[in-house]
Amino acid sequence: MVTKVASEPRVVLEGFIGSVDGEERAFRTGDLVAADDPAIAKWPQFFGPQVIGSDRPPVEQATAAPGEKRGA
Secondary structure, rough: OOOOOOOEEEEEOOOOEEEEEEEEEEEEOOEEEEEOOOOHHHOOHHHHEEOOOOHHHHHHHHOOOOOOOOOO
16 A cells, blocks of 8 residues: 655745635745645745744843853
8 A cells, every 4th residue: 555645835925915715815935835735836926835943043142051151
C-alpha cells in the first residue's frame, strides 16, 4: 500500500488581499499556506517554498545567565 504524502506548505512572499472562491482573504508575508490552497493556483507569484533556517544573526541574550558576568 502506498500512502500519498501531501506537498509541503508554501510561504507567502509578499502580503496581499484577494478574493478566493467568493471569500476575501488576507495573506501576510511569512504566513504558511497549504500546498493545495486555491490561492496558490490563482496567484503563484506570491508564494514560494518554505525555507528552514535564517540568514539573520542570532538575537543577543539581554540578561546574564545565572553565574555569568556581563560587560566587565
